[in-house]
Amino acid sequence: MIDPLYAFPVDATWTHDTTRVFVPIVAALVCFVAYWFTSISPQFKARFQRSHEGDEAATRHIFAIKFTGFVTMGLVPLAVCMAFIPEMGLADYGLTVIAETSLYSLAWTVGLCALVVPLASFSARKPKNLVNYPQNRATSWNRRIYMLNLLGWAIYLFGYEFLFRGILLFPLAETVGVWPAIAVNIALYSATHIPKGLDETLGAIPLGLVLCWLTLASGTIWIAFLVHVAMAWTNSLTALKHHPDIHYRPGT
Numbered sequence: 001m002i003d004p005l006y007a008f009p010v011d012a013t014w015t016h017d018t019t020r021v022f023v024p025i026v027a028a029l030v031c032f033v034a035y036w037f038t039s040i041s042p043q044f045k046a047r048f049q050r051s052h053e054g055d056e057a058a059t060r061h062i063f064a065i066k067f068t069g070f071v072t073m074g075l076v077p078l079a080v081c082m083a084f085i086p087e088m089g090l091a092d093y094g095l096t097v098i099a100e101t102s103l104y105s106l107a108w109t110v111g112l113c114a115l116v117v118p119l120a121s122f123s124a125r126k127p128k129n130l131v132n133y134p135q136n137r138a139t140s141w142n143r144r145i146y147m148l149n150l151l152g153w154a155i156y157l158f159g160y161e162f163l164f165r166g167i168l169l170f171p172l173a174e175t176v177g178v179w180p181a182i183a184v185n186i187a188l189y190s191a192t193h194i195p196k197g198l199d200e201t202l203g204a205i206p207l208g209l210v211l212c213w214l215t216l217a218s219g220t221i222w223i224a225f226l227v228h229v230a231m232a233w234t235n236s237l238t239a240l241k242h243h244p245d246i247h248y249r250p251g252t
Contacts, residue, residue: 020175023084025184027077028168032192035072039065055138059145062136066152074159077167085171093166094221101218108214109223113230120231124238132196133239134246141240141248149240153232161225164189164208165215173216182212 038044048061081088090096123129138145164185172181189208193200211224240248 017175019084020171023081024077024167024171025188027080028163028188031072031077031163032188034076035069036192036195038068038072055140055145058136058138059148063148063152065135066156069156070159072159073163077163081167081171088171093162093170094215094219095162095166096220097222098219101220105218105220105223108218109226112210112223112227116227116231117234120234121238124235125242128197129235130239130243134236134243137246139246141246143250146248146250149236150233153236154229157228157232158225161221161228165211165221165224169212169215178216182209185212 044064045061048057048064051057052060078093081093124133134149136145136149141149168188169181169185172184175181186205186208190201190204193204211227214223215221240246
């Protein structure tokens, strides 16, 4: 007779290795979702439009989004992981300088930048890219807006890369192995690019693979961070130069 309430037994044993996998993945997911819905929130944008006008409102809004990304994707998941995985310090997440791999990191950073910067510059001037970039839609940029744009990208990408190439990669690689960790990383990394279109979503797969491998090989997040900053700065500044409705006046 068939038992209608039969279910396969599930081993729900929780070990510390479970924590080292579960916490980084859930922290990454929750923190990215928190950042994303803040970044597209009309209410968040309206706060700046009520207190400032025009270009100033746009500039403050975009910089606030970048800073929010730094906090929600960098600081918050780090605090969570350090609370639940206390044996791992900053260096264990790749936030360190390793003398033995410094030349390796420098060579790959320069080499990848030499490859991706021209590609980013070429694609940034296309009309479909100018729909979204530069993200700050202030129509008249001065030196302050220009520098805030660069700073905003740098602090945002530090939090972003620390989340994906640090918190989400090292604990999993040590616990479940390199390739499962990279697979999880690429899946989530590519998924975060879905709102930006098919090209960026697919492009994130090989880029994510390369950056994960280089991060593990160097033991630090710096290759991924610096290459990503170079790409973002190139894309943003090239879009600024070619956008018909946005102009930079350095003397103002």
